[in-house]
Amino acid sequence: MKNQQRKCALAKRNALSITERKVFNQIISKKLIPYLENINAIYLPYGSEVDITAVMENSKQSFAIPKTYPNHRMRFFAYEPAMPLEKSRFGVWEPIAGKEITEFDVMVVPLVAFDEECHRLGHGQGFYDRYIKDFQGCVIGVGYECQKLEHIICEEHDQSLDMVISETSVYIKH
Known part of the structure; x- marks a missing residue:
């Protein structure tokens, strides 16, 4: 069932035009800024x-x-505009090396789908769930409104978010 939810949400996200995504990205970025620390x-x-x-x-x-x-773990490194990056085995750009950061105030995470209760569906590898489990700060998911589902199927290891920001709304976990 999770794979069906994932497939449906990805299809909706991928159906957005480049122009729609650019506009929505700007709106979401502006909404995100006040929550950053x-x-x-x-x-x-x-x-x-x-x-x-x-x-x-x-x-x-x-x-x-x-x-x-x-081992399905993540580490975070200080971002520098000219830092060298490489593509991971998943095709995601990552730092090659740098100064490791172990404490931060806010974590902004990508998502495949979300619901109004701030449950998150990712790509299914569990990297963020493992990290969020022990994270003490605010966790914010960002996604397009078309990625919102009525109800995300959650398992014991799935971690919810403190909030989700889309181009039309800000959802806060109750």
Whole structure:
């Protein structure tokens, strides 16, 4: 069932035009800015994911980006505009090396689908679920409204988000 939800949400996201995504990315980025704090974990977009990289370029705050490892773990490294990146085995741009950041205030995560209760459906590898489980800060998901489902099927290991920001709404976990 999760795979069906994933497939449906990805099809909707991929159906958005490049122009729609650009407009929605700008709206989502503007909505995200007030929630950012001193040090923020953020991601580099893959495929048709929400692109919020403009937030990093136009901010005085610090950012860290993830690097994945074979044991389904992630570490975060300080983002520098000219830092060397490489594609991971999943096709995602990641830092080659850098200064590891182990503490941050806010984590912004990509998602495949979400619901109004701030449940998140990712690509199914569990990297973010494992990290979020022990994270003490605010976790914000960003996605397009077309990715919202009525109800995300959750399993014991799935971690919910504190909020989800789309181009039309901000959903806050109750």
